[in-house]
Amino acid sequence: MNDEPRDPKSKEFSEWMGDQRRRLGIDRAVAAYTAAKEAALKRLPEMEEMRKEVRRIKEESISRMGELARQAMDSIADVKGTPYLAGDAAEARRIFCSIVGTGKLVVKSKSLTSEEIHLNGALEAAGNDVYETDLGEFIIQLRKEKPTHIINPSVHVPREEVAQTFSKLLGREVSSDIPSLVGVAREFLRDKFCKADVGITGANVVSAKTGTLFIIENEGNARFVSNAPPVHIAITGIEKVVPTLSDAFKVVQTLPPYATGVLISAYVSLVTGPSKTADIEKTIVYGAHGPKELHVVLLDNGRSEMAKDPILREALYCLRCGGCLYECPVYRIVGGSFGDNYFGGIGMVWSAFTRGDEAVAVAIDACTKCGRCKEVCPLEIDVPKMVERLKGKLVRKGHLSRKHAEIRENIERKGNPFGQSERRQ
């Protein structure tokens, strides 16, 4: 058994716990999110039925995940897109680097899957300039930090610190007034969209039948990224593929109220193949006003393995609304140190399959299995049950926390968890 001390993150946990600045950012965001979500759900009584229907769609989709991914690839090829199936992160990075090449200006919209494969580092190492264009991601990129929430990556950065970061970028004093801060990002990024050689987005859901990518956002940056540059590359996990357009629309309706507390997001882009026109003599030409090339990378990276586990496969239903994180009492205190790329209890399952057991062996003990995440999850995903299952698997593989290892050793050697030599009478 490996009972070496393995809590390198405990220092990070304590740093977060004592960091009032980060807590302030999270507390402000949770208060705003909770009020907005409650108001949105009051106005959407039909969401009770809709979320159950989406759960049914996800159950069916995951049970047919490989077949639907292949169907989506055929459909994407039919509309002159170029599909790829990447088995793991390294293969996905190779695909991206071969499409992008070197010396390019790349703009990106928020994509958790691109972060899963550490895409930015690979593209930069290949000699490209990469700009995140989602405001939260842009802030994180400038600060050389890692995202700490799946929907709101800079949730831990209060406005005063955003002002400092932007002041440094522009070389002049920037006000901490939030609309002014948004204006700075808009001004700085505007010409990047038009000059970029390549735009990279994720996709929230994909229709297998038509090969249509759905990109949901509020800022409008993903529209620029997917439309202005001559090449658009999208990356998404194979679990995002659902059978039909109508199934995809149901996912699109369900996500926004739970993710950001809006009835529907400001923008939902549907991309089915590259831009084209047949306006002159009905001759089709690709690359009219939008991209001439569309590449779609479907990523496995542990998802097929996850689907084989009767309990952990439920993690593949996750819509990535992030609502469970705001409700998680541990996340509210230790924030971005409770996971890496994927956070909280659901993030532990995702990290175990996409990054390996070592990535979660320490952090998983932070989950109290209180069950508040399951209560707020639109799909009622049983996160505590999955965490219990994952912990069991980790322990069987020898991944015990130092304290638990001590307790086990005490029981084995002394017959009690406290290591006492004699029983007290």
Ligand code: SF4
């Ligand atoms: S587990 Fe549920 S609440 Fe948490 S991010 Fe996924 S869909 Fe949202």
